[in-house]
């Protein structure tokens with residue numbers, strides 16, 4: 001079993017819960033999960049679940065955008081570092 005999956009509360013399962021209670025803090029994916037989602041290191045089924053949550057949760061959407069930015073900046077830095085080293089060798 002996936003250790004990160006959570007059992008849904010009874011009021012969600014029997015349909016008596018208000019939609020807002022589905023968005024309780026406990027239903028947010030962890031930052032680690034969102035980071036993996038942003039860097040595409042996730043199975044398609046789990047990704048679909050996260051994507052569905054993101055549709056309803058601007059907070060988590062913001063977090064994923066942030067992780068995307070970090071990843072892009074990191075790759076950019078890495079590329080520049082390699083170019084810097086390469087130009088040093090040329091001299």
Ligand SMILES: [Zn+2]
Nearest residue numbers: 028029057060
């Ligand atoms: Zn969320």
